[in-house]
Amino acid sequence: MYGNDDRYDVAVLGGGPAGIAAALAAARSGAKTILAERYGFLGGMSTMAMVYPWMTFHTSTGKQVIRGIAQEVVDRLVSLNASPGHLRDTIGFVHTLTPYHPEVYKFLVFEMLKEAGVKLLLHSMVTDVEVSDGRILGVHLHNKSGKHIIRSKVYIDATGDADVAYLAGAPWEQGDERQRVQPMTMKFRMKGVRIDEVKQYMQAHPEEFYEKSLIQELDHLPLTGVMGFYSQWKKADLPIPREGLLFFTGPGKDEVLVNVSRISGLDPTNVEDLTEAEMEGRKQVLLLESFFREYVPGFADAVVTATGTQVGIRETRRIIGEYVLQGVDVLDGRRFDDVIARSGYPIDIHNPEGKGVTANFIREGGAYDIPYRSIVPMQVENLLLAGRCISTTHEAQATTRLTPSCMAIGQAAGAAAAIAAHRQCAVRDVPIASLQGELLKGNAELGLEEGRA
Incomplete structure (x- = not known):
C-alpha cells in the first residue's frame, strides 16, 4: 500500500464535467486539491459515453443561466476551433445546444487542471472509504501501483454513481417509486452522412419530425439536431423501444452522433446488469447502422466510426441530502436563498420500461435554483x-443530470469544499453568503439580482 502520507485540503473523486469543475474551483480558491479518475482520460459521460452536444446553458427564452467554469470551457474550446459555441437547437426541445470536439476537450481539461495546480491521478478506482463518527478519514483507491489512500479535509463525490457517499454510509435512493431507473444508451458516431439530403427531406416532410422542430428556419440556421423519421422507424420495426430517431450533427461536417439505442430494465449499479447492457448496446448499434443505411435519407454510404467506451448511464443512486430538490421546484422555477447553481433544462424522463419520453417544461420559460443543501449529504x-x-427526486434528477448543470454544481461544490477546508468546519456550516460571493467572483450565474420568491 502506498499514498498514506498524501494529504490534501480537497479530494475530488471522479473526473467527469462535475469533477473537473469542482477541482478547478477548489484549486483556484487556494486549496491543495487532488482529482482521481478511474479511466485514463477525463470527461465522464461526455467522453466515455459520447454524450453530445451539451444541453443547455440557456432557458427556453434564450437567457443564459449557466456561466462560470462551464462557459470558460466553451470559450477555450471555441478558441481551439473545437466548438462553434452555443447554437440554436433545431429540434426545438431547448433553446440552445453546444457542440464540441471530445478529443480536444480531453486535452483542454488536462491543461486547465495543470494550470490550476491540481494533482491528477488517473486509472484509479474507489474501492473503500474509511469513516469514523460521520467523518471520512480516507478514500481507498486501486490502480496499477496497488492500493492507494487519499486523506483530505474535505471530499467531493463526483463519481456519478455516488460511490464515495454510498461507501461512507450516506442514505440514498434510486429510480422511481418502483426503483426503476431511466434506460441506458450506447451512443455512436456515423461518418459519411450527407447532411443536405437530411435537410431536404425534413423540409419536404415536416410531419415526420418533432412538432417543435425549426424546419422552416433551416435555410438560415445550421442543422444541429434531428428528432423524427417516424414512418421509417415504424416500417423497420426494430426491437428497440423508441418512437423515432434522435441524432445530432458534428463535430465533422459529414458526421452525426446517434442517440437511439435503449437498454431498459437493468440496474447500472449491478455488475451483471451492467455487463448485459454493454453487450446489448453494441448489438443495437449494428442493427441501427444497417437501418440508417437502408431507410434514412442521407445515410446510404454512412458508417459507424466510434462507439462509447462504455454504455451511457442516465440515472443510478441519488444521495439524500439536507434538501431533496422536487419536481415541482423545477417546474415552478423555484428560488432558494442558498442557491449555488441554476438551470433552464426541462424535466426529461426516458421511460424506464418502454417507449416514450416524458417532457415537462419550466413555467414561463424560466429557470430553477439548485440549493446548497442539495449537495450536502x-x-x-x-x-x-x-x-x-x-x-433530488427521480423527476428533478431528470434535469439536474444534464452536463451544463453538472458543471455548475461542480463549481459550487469545489468552492464550498475550499471554504470548509480553510475554516475547518463541517460542510453544512459553510456560510452561504461567502460561498455565493466566491461563485460570483468565478463568474457563476446565480440570479441574485432578480430577488427571491
Whole structure:
C-alpha cells in the first residue's frame, strides 16, 4: 500500500464535467486539491459515453443561466476551433445546444487542471472509504501501483454513481417509486452522412419530425439536431423501444452522433446488469447502422466510426441530502436563498420500461435554483456531492443530470469544499453568503439580482 502520507485540503473523486469543475474551483480558491479518475482520460459521460452536444446553458427564452467554469470551457474550446459555441437547437426541445470536439476537450481539461495546480491521478478506482463518527478519514483507491489512500479535509463525490457517499454510509435512493431507473444508451458516431439530403427531406416532410422542430428556419440556421423519421422507424420495426430517431450533427461536417439505442430494465449499479447492457448496446448499434443505411435519407454510404467506451448511464443512486430538490421546484422555477447553481433544462424522463419520453417544461420559460443543501449529504460532515448523484427526486434528477448543470454544481461544490477546508468546519456550516460571493467572483450565474420568491 502506498499514498498514506498524501494529504490534501480537497479530494475530488471522479473526473467527469462535475469533477473537473469542482477541482478547478477548489484549486483556484487556494486549496491543495487532488482529482482521481478511474479511466485514463477525463470527461465522464461526455467522453466515455459520447454524450453530445451539451444541453443547455440557456432557458427556453434564450437567457443564459449557466456561466462560470462551464462557459470558460466553451470559450477555450471555441478558441481551439473545437466548438462553434452555443447554437440554436433545431429540434426545438431547448433553446440552445453546444457542440464540441471530445478529443480536444480531453486535452483542454488536462491543461486547465495543470494550470490550476491540481494533482491528477488517473486509472484509479474507489474501492473503500474509511469513516469514523460521520467523518471520512480516507478514500481507498486501486490502480496499477496497488492500493492507494487519499486523506483530505474535505471530499467531493463526483463519481456519478455516488460511490464515495454510498461507501461512507450516506442514505440514498434510486429510480422511481418502483426503483426503476431511466434506460441506458450506447451512443455512436456515423461518418459519411450527407447532411443536405437530411435537410431536404425534413423540409419536404415536416410531419415526420418533432412538432417543435425549426424546419422552416433551416435555410438560415445550421442543422444541429434531428428528432423524427417516424414512418421509417415504424416500417423497420426494430426491437428497440423508441418512437423515432434522435441524432445530432458534428463535430465533422459529414458526421452525426446517434442517440437511439435503449437498454431498459437493468440496474447500472449491478455488475451483471451492467455487463448485459454493454453487450446489448453494441448489438443495437449494428442493427441501427444497417437501418440508417437502408431507410434514412442521407445515410446510404454512412458508417459507424466510434462507439462509447462504455454504455451511457442516465440515472443510478441519488444521495439524500439536507434538501431533496422536487419536481415541482423545477417546474415552478423555484428560488432558494442558498442557491449555488441554476438551470433552464426541462424535466426529461426516458421511460424506464418502454417507449416514450416524458417532457415537462419550466413555467414561463424560466429557470430553477439548485440549493446548497442539495449537495450536502446527510450523516457525513466532510463530504459534498457533485453531478447526477445530488439530492433530488427521480423527476428533478431528470434535469439536474444534464452536463451544463453538472458543471455548475461542480463549481459550487469545489468552492464550498475550499471554504470548509480553510475554516475547518463541517460542510453544512459553510456560510452561504461567502460561498455565493466566491461563485460570483468565478463568474457563476446565480440570479441574485432578480430577488427571491
